[in-house]
Amino acid sequence: MTNLLSGKAAIVGIGATEFSKNSGRSELRLAVEAIRMALDDAGLTAKDVDGMSVFTMETNPEIEVFRQIGGSELKFFSRIHYGGGAACATLQQAAMAIATGVAEVVVCYRAMNERSGHRFGTGIQNLQAATTTESSHYGWYAPYGLLTPASWVAMFAQRYLFETGATTEAFGHVAVADRRHAANNPAAWFYEQPITLEDHAASRWIVEPLRLLDCCQESDGAVAVVVTSAERARDLRQKPAILTGVAQGACDDQQMMTSFYRDDLTGIPEMGLVARQLYEQARITPKDIQTAVIYDHFTPFVLCQLEEFGFCERGEAKDFVQGGNIEIGGGLPINPHGGQLGEAYIHGLNGVAEGVRQIRGTSCNPVADVENVLVTAGTGVPTSGLLLGQA
Amino acid sequence: MSEGSTGGAPRPRPGITRDTAFFWEGVAESRLRIQRCVDCGALRHPPGPACPKCASLAWDHVEASGRGRIHSFVVVHHPKVPAFDYPHPVALVELEEGTRFVADLVGVKANAVEIGMPVEVEFHTPAEGQTLPRFRPVTDAG
Numbered sequence: 001m002t003n004l005l006s007g008k009a010a011i012v013g014i015g016a017t018e019f020s021k022n023s024g025r026s027e028l029r030l031a032v033e034a035i036r037m038a039l040d041d042a043g044l045t046a047k048d049v050d051g052m053s054v055f056t057m058e059t060n061p062e063i064e065v066f067r068q069i070g071g072s073e074l075k076f077f078s079r080i081h082y083g084g085g086a087a088c089a090t091l092q093q094a095a096m097a098i099a100t101g102v103a104e105v106v107v108c109y110r111a112m113n114e115r116s117g118h119r120f121g122t123g124i125q126n127l128q129a130a131t132t133t134e135s136s137h138y139g140w141y142a143p144y145g146l147l148t149p150a151s152w153v154a155m156f157a158q159r160y161l162f163e164t165g166a167t168t169e170a171f172g173h174v175a176v177a178d179r180r181h182a183a184n185n186p187a188a189w190f191y192e193q194p195i196t197l198e199d200h201a202a203s204r205w206i207v208e209p210l211r212l213l214d215c216c217q218e219s220d221g222a223v224a225v226v227v228t229s230a231e232r233a234r235d236l237r238q239k240p241a242i243l244t245g246v247a248q249g250a251c252d253d254q255q256m257m258t259s260f261y262r263d264d265l266t267g268i269p270e271m272g273l274v275a276r277q278l279y280e281q282a283r284i285t286p287k288d289i290q291t292a293v294i295y296d297h298f299t300p301f302v303l304c305q306l307e308e309f310g311f312c313e314r315g316e317a318k319d320f321v322q323g324g325n326i327e328i329g330g331g332l333p334i335n336p337h338g339g340q341l342g343e344a345y346i347h348g349l350n351g352v353a354e355g356v357r358q359i360r361g362t363s364c365n366p367v368a369d370v371e372n373v374l375v376t377a378g379t380g381v382p383t384s385g386l387l388l389g390q391a
Numbered sequence: 392m393s394e395g396s397t398g399g400a401p402r403p404r405p406g407i408t409r410d411t412a413f414f415w416e417g418v419a420e421s422r423l424r425i426q427r428c429v430d431c432g433a434l435r436h437p438p439g440p441a442c443p444k445c446a447s448l449a450w451d452h453v454e455a456s457g458r459g460r461i462h463s464f465v466v467v468h469h470p471k472v473p474a475f476d477y478p479h480p481v482a483l484v485e486l487e488e489g490t491r492f493v494a495d496l497v498g499v500k501a502n503a504v505e506i507g508m509p510v511e512v513e514f515h516t517p518a519e520g521q522t523l524p525r526f527r528p529v530t531d532a533g
Binding site for chain 1: 402403404405406407408410411436437443462463464465466467468469470472474475478479481483490491493494495501506523525
């Protein structure tokens with residue numbers, strides 16, 4: 001199949017506010033700050049921006065953000081649904097718009113006061129019961145007390161442990177790796193605060209089998225990235241991070257967080273679909289990837305993703321994560337920025353920014369000789385992923 | 392131990408559509424219903440207007456036996472919401488008929504729940520005017 005997308009677009013600018021628990025300013029202002037930084041980073045101005053792509057969960061409309069940054073003509077704006085599953089899909093929108101000539105400079109952003117404002121982990125018990133398809137979906141869970149993302153993910157995690165023979169210590173290895181990397185990242189909320197497997201095992205239950213240290217942070221902050229054509233990227237300020245693959249995935253019997261009715265609950269078929277598309281687009285295999293930013297709202301799905309991307313066999317992630325293999329210096333360092341457990345939870349867009357830093361060689365935890373970086377989006381939901389390569 | 396009673400705080404109410412009303416009408420009569428395709432006979436849950444297997448839009452329902460086995464489960468500790476007692480076990484049950492269904496689990500200590508455990512449905516009234524199904528392990532005597 002001819003691929004018209006691979007290599008056509010590049011991330012040329014990244015920007016982020018500080019990551020905190022109380023930003024002290026509006027989500028709109030956070031968006032504006034991050035976008036200005038990303039444009040400065042690229043050597044572009046607001047007048048160059050003619051496209052925007054965001055999450056449906058983003059509370060700052062494109063038009064208002066565009067007005068605030070002083071943009072003038074917006075030719076492309078799009079929104080992707082399904083929570084953090086949109087993280088890399090916004091980049092797919094940007095790449096498609098650029099590859100088809102619809103837009104030339106597209107900004108993707110996520111700005112949220114997710115700790116000081118609306119906290120996703122407080123539950124959907126007050127969600128208005130309506131006669132819509134999406135509202136009725138939660139009616140299969142909320143009356144019984146499954147109210148939070150942790151509660152929905154835990155159902156998969158329990159079955160995963162049962163079928164693979166893994167213990168919750170395997171989850172702990174992911175948390176330890178993230179926090180080790182964050183400890184060396186001054187932008188991370190958990191800078192200089194590494195944890196041990198014992199800390200993980202001693203942390204309190206949130207929803208068994210998930211402990212506190214299996215769950216990502218709640219954060220205030222914003223991240224923005226600027227995308228343009230690979231051709232134009234050559235003349236800009238930064239070393240471009242080429243989008244060599246970018247894909248979305250949703251599979252049979254797909255539900256929002258609760259695909260509990262498939263024969264097998266130990267895999268993430270929609271991420272497997274993303275993986276196959278990415279490898280085909282970029283014409284690479286798992287061994288060509290030097291580091292991966294694996295979406296880590298909850299640690300168990302990191303294990304499943306390692307399997308879906310073929311870094312290890314099914315059920316063997318519990319062994320793959322042992323002995324520092326997913327830490328800096330290991331076979332596949334993941335989340336060198338500290339992930340969403342360690343750096344901040346900006347719905348995965350901070351992971352895209354880290355992918356760019358690894359291509360540029362400017363990460364706090366640079367992986368040696370990076371040619372290809374994988375970045376994934378939210379799991380348990382319709383999702384997306386991308387591959388970044390060198391120009 | 393807790394039986395999942397609530398002291399009267401209502402559970403979150405489900406959103407109900409024309410495709411799912413039959414299920415909640417059954418629950419109000421203490422019946423657990425499973426949607427069935429009229430054309431190919433396939434059972435499906437959660438319900439919807441079309442059969443993913445044969446594309447038929449014709450459906451009715453069967454009444455489940457209420458027996459099944461725990462396919463997976465969680466024990467909720469946080470956040471604590473007034474309508475529930477914590478720790479709060481919730482099971483994904485594979486019903487005898489082959490479909491799966493999520494509901495509270497009672498009659499077993501949270502640390503004694505196991506995948507594969509046989510369970511049976513019962514109905515409770517957590518708040519006035521609200522009936523919900525829940526599962527209880529099947530005892531030898533039962």
